[in-house]
Amino acid sequence: MQRRQFLKTSLVASTVLLGFELNGSTLRKPLDDYKLSDYIFPEKNQLIAHSDRPPLLETPREVFQTAITPNKDFFVRWHSPKIKTHSFIAGYRINISGEVEQPTYISLKSLKEDFEAVELSAVLQCGGNSRSAFVPTTSGIQWGNGAMGCASWKGARLKDVLKKAGLTKDAHWINFNGSDKAAFYKAPRLTRELKIDEIEDDVIIAYEMNGEDLPFLNGYPVRLIIPGSYSDSWIKMLSEIRVTKEYVPLYYMDTAYTMPDNKMQSETPNHKEKKRIPITTMNIKSIIGYPRSNTPVKIDEKVTLKGVAFDGGSGIKAVLISADNGKTWARSTLKEELSKYAFREFSYNFQAKTKGKMTLMAKALNNLGQEQPFTHKIAWNSGGYKYNGIDSVTFEVHG
């Protein structure tokens, strides 16, 4: 199965000149033909199930036509096998401890009633989204393009919640932990640390996702929202906030979710870069949601290509479309911007003029002047993180 998928993908890649050899490492188009699982998870539609325990669910490509990803289609990624169901929600507390004036326990009710509610649309994306682009294969789930989604998050500002506990003069770092548990006590927890001055007004503790309670699999009852950052920072089932004076080294931030700390952010399979930095801010990316590789398109039929684009918070300036493998580009139509951190919908009308295979590419540009690179321009890294190659779909045009 895996092998067949690989052969199929590399065949497509070679016909559009995307495969490229660099120091023995290559990048290719991420796998795009994972099948939907026959198993339905709670509060979810059929998704791609990479694992049931812990649950790893990927969103299929066709969902990425709208700026807001429905909760039922939203991807799921847990690290630990023990995920608590908070059946006694009245007893749920977020514990704030450490360098605070008053160690505080905040209930869900208090979070909703005692703090000003704010709402923000933002993209949640796994740092390893599209990891299957990396060859040789890196350790980690071989995601296609669907370990991402965009939702409207409603909750209380982290700043306001911290204010209630009161920070001491030694409060410099904040450590966040969720209530899921690893199988073995000594295993590292997926925690996240923020420097006090990194906390903007839009960092929130969310209790609503697209106007509903967060689905269990997306972190019910509350989740930390750090717009622009990869999802390893968005702690699910947030239950502990610990304020410290010194930085506490963390496995997931300092070792696991890291990139090589050099100019090209590159390394080779045989020479892993020792200096590393956390993946943190998302880079610019776009995905075509329609058409897909199996969409039947007829000659002269009026078709509207649709997709979504985003970056780490500068905002999308344009999305360009190419029908000639990137030689020439035309502007797509952008829909309104929900927020600088949200998916930006784009669309492009076209009519195919010849029978046979047709490939369309999408390339996003942001307000910092950055643009999506071609797949072959992206450097390999050992974690398989931050792939953001220009997306393309190849489909058959019928007479």
Add this chain to the structure above:
Amino acid sequence: MRGMILKPILVLVLGSTAVFAEYSKPVKTPSITYPLKFDKNFTVMQRNCQWCHSFGYITNQGKQSKKFWNASVVKMRDVYKAPITKADEEAITEYLFKHYGNGKLK
């Protein structure tokens, strides 16, 4: 209080379709069978790996080198603290490489 009395009845009637309801009982996620090859080392692999994760983690990686699989097994012990003995480490690596290997040692 009213809500607490009503909830079990609602759950009976609506099953898992009530989106806004609190989770009054543990949420059950489906158990998926990711079919794996069987041989003499299967049970060694099973009893060590299944503490933390499904077999989806294995099949999802695709065919890999012996070095890759061994590094994965060692990571499970060193980082995630799975109590994998040296003998089991070798048996699991052999199992993974035999059935999910790409034929290359490195």
